[in-house]
Amino acid sequence: MSFDFLKDTNKKVHFIGIGGISMSGLAAVLLNNGFKVSGSDSKESNITNSLKAKGAEIHIGHRRENIQDVDLVVYTAAIPQDNPEIVEAKNKNIHLMDRAEFLGHIMKGHKYNVAVAGTHGKTTTTSMITNITLKADLDPTILVGGEVDVIGGNYRIGNSEYFVTEACEYKESFLRFFPYIGIILNIDADHLDYYRDLNHITETFKKFSKLIPKDGYLIGYNEDSNVAKILEEADCNVLSYGFSNANVTAKNIEYNNMGCASFTVCKDGEELFNLKLNMPGKHNVLNALSSVCVGLIFGLSYDDITEGLAECRGAHKRFEYKGEANGVSVIDDYAHHPVEIKATLNTAKKIPHGKTFCVFQPHTYTRTKTLFDDFTTAFNDTDELVLMDIYAAREKDTGLVSSDELGDAIRATGVKCTNVHSHDEAVKYIKQHIKSGDMLLTVGAGDVVIVGEKFLEK
Numbered sequence: 150m151s152f153d154f155l156k157d158t159n160k161k162v163h164f165i166g167i168g169g170i171s172m173s174g175l176a177a178v179l180l181n182n183g184f185k186v187s188g189s190d191s192k193e194s195n196i197t198n199s200l201k202a203k204g205a206e207i208h209i210g211h212r213r214e215n216i217q218d219v220d221l222v223v224y225t226a227a228i229p230q231d232n233p234e235i236v237e238a239k240n241k242n243i244h245l246m247d248r249a250e251f252l253g254h255i256m257k258g259h260k261y262n263v264a265v266a267g268t269h270g271k272t273t274t275t276s277m278i279t280n281i282t283l284k285a286d287l288d289p290t291i292l293v294g295g296e297v298d299v300i301g302g303n304y305r306i307g308n309s310e311y312f313v314t315e316a317c318e319y320k321e322s323f324l325r326f327f328p329y330i331g332i333i334l335n336i337d338a339d340h341l342d343y344y345r346d347l348n349h350i351t352e353t354f355k356k357f358s359k360l361i362p363k364d365g366y367l368i369g370y371n372e373d374s375n376v377a378k379i380l381e382e383a384d385c386n387v388l389s390y391g392f393s394n395a396n397v398t399a400k401n402i403e404y405n406n407m408g409c410a411s412f413t414v415c416k417d418g419e420e421l422f423n424l425k426l427n428m429p430g431k432h433n434v435l436n437a438l439s440s441v442c443v444g445l446i447f448g449l450s451y452d453d454i455t456e457g458l459a460e461c462r463g464a465h466k467r468f469e470y471k472g473e474a475n476g477v478s479v480i481d482d483y484a485h486h487p488v489e490i491k492a493t494l495n496t497a498k499k500i501p502h503g504k505t506f507c508v509f510q511p512h513t514y515t516r517t518k519t520l521f522d523d524f525t526t527a528f529n530d531t532d533e534l535v536l537m538d539i540y541a542a543r544e545k546d547t548g549l550v551s552s553d554e555l556g557d558a559i560r561a562t563g564v565k566c567t568n569v570h571s572h573d574e575a576v577k578y579i580k581q582h583i584k585s586g587d588m589l590l591t592v593g594a595g596d597v598v599i600v601g602e603k604f605l606e607k
Contacts, residue, residue, distance in 0.1 A: 163216060164188035165224040165234050167207065168197045171315075172225060172248060174292040174304030178255060180204055181306045189215050189234060199302075213237035220244070223251045226320045227543040249322035252292070256312055256327045259290065263443055264316035264326050266357055267334025267370075268350075269489050270436050271315040272464045273428070274334060277440035278313050279305070281457035285449045287311045295464030295483075316357065318350065319343065323357050330446060331361045332368045332439050336375040337488050342515035342544075351375045361385040368442045370435060371395045388446065390438040397442050399424075399434050408499030410434050414441055422451040428463045430496035466598070468496055472605045476585025478502065479601040485512040485594040487523035493592060494530035503586035504532040508575050508600050510593035511539040511552060518550040525558045531590075533582065534559065534566040535575050540595030572596075576603045 162179055164172050167188025173196045176186050180203045187206035190197055201207045208215040213233045216222065222238040225248045238245055256262045265275045272295040280299055282289045289311035292304050316323035319340050336354055338347045358367050358379050369376040371389035380387050389395040399412040408429030414421045426437055437458055444454040466483040473479065484493045497505050507528060511517040517524065517539055528534045536556045556568040569575045579589060591601040
């Protein structure tokens, strides 16, 4: 199907999983442009209600009857091919397109596409670029994998040639994109239910870099050896960032009592400007530097860059302060990979408090199994770990691994770890052991946030 399809607003597009953080943004783009939109999801949510209010036809539950007078069906990589709506679309010879390919078609309509890739930090970095480009009045279209306050959700419809989006590597999705600027934040082993190993992942990121035109730009963290190699072999303009030996660097880094950094930004050794972040953690210094690179490429003023980043609070679920009860601060974080967990706990260390209680909910059986050894050493910076059952997400429990097994392995390293099997059990344990001045972290990509919310209930 050609891009011309998107010029005919009489067409009706159906989204399977329309309530998803990425699919909803695509649906909103079409609604804004006058298309007829329908979609299905397993449950009602604020997102589906918002789309319905904008004119989308929403179905709760996946059924073949939902495919009525549809010209195109868009689905995510997580939707199985035996989904009744996919089967019905095939029976009716309706064109099927996965989310990444469809997003690629939308990107074709813009000149300055910024695609933010990497194993960790995509949503936070995209939120930073969002703030910078809005401050500079570039009027960008934005698709981000989280709720961002400055745009009131997970997408923004602009009317310029600027387009900013996350570029997810799962099942090589980002290879269907058309980046003018591509960012590679880092490369780690993940999604090993699809990729063979880290080499396979790195090769896929290299293919992503080759999508950038010769007059475009590849931005990368040069202290990640896998990223550095890709930077060296790039066929386009390259801008590296890091703490040293890079084009764009940070020096004189200091942290305040909330763990937020202030530092001087340098380019090729020359001091450019001072930057103060309102997002905690060393990893956010790097995310900010990658965002600065985008601003420099677009020729934005230093004031727009510094003010945009100073006002950025990131996306929800990224070290998000949820409240305080009985003197205990509650923070929620999306970290679900061992590297992310270590960064989150390291950030917590920079904030004065008593003990750190971490409630972690592993995300998917395959990730827990393939990164099992890394998970056992990811919690050294917590005083107490409360370990929940594995959140299945798109998977089924086949007995591959259990949270109890992971708990045994973590306890063997000397970390105090308690297994629980429900949100209520986690809350009960926390209330019995936590004290005023301590910090409660709820960590994971599932519904572990409920523990913190229940703890905060009066």
